[in-house]
Amino acid sequence: MSIIDRQRIAAVATLEALGYAFSIAEGWTEPANAATPGLLSTAEADAMHTMLVARADALDGCTEGSPEETERKCIVDAIEAYEAKRWPNGKEADGKG
Numbered sequence: 001m002s003i004i005d006r007q008r009i010a011a012v013a014t015l016e017a018l019g020y021a022f023s024i025a026e027g028w029t030e031p032a033n034a035a036t037p038g039l040l041s042t043a044e045a046d047a048m049h050t051m052l053v054a055r056a057d058a059l060d061g062c063t064e065g066s067p068e069e070t071e072r073k074c075i076v077d078a079i080e081a082y083e084a085k086r087w088p089n090g091k092e093a094d095g096k097g
Helices: 003-017 042-059 067-086
Strands: 021-023 027-029
Touching: 003 021, 003 042, 003 067, 042 067
Parallel strands: none
Antiparallel strands: 021 027
16 A cells, blocks of 8 residues: 555545545535534644645655656645645745745
8 A cells, every 4th residue: 555545544534533524425524513614624724734745845856757756746736725725825924825
């Protein structure tokens, strides 16, 4: 099993522990007691962001054309998409974004 498969399994376990449920018909649904329906908590999303950045950093300098490079590119795409949503105005005074 690859590291990305392990990360996916861990991400699903985290979502389920937070009360989210998945069905083929509806996709992921938030728990009934969600503070903001449709969104993960900022703290949880930021924690996932931190883990993705750490993994991307660990893969920095990997061999061109390797599976690690492909993994890193996918992670960087996810990081950039998250940061664009989380910090739409770019860099903030406290260093986020």
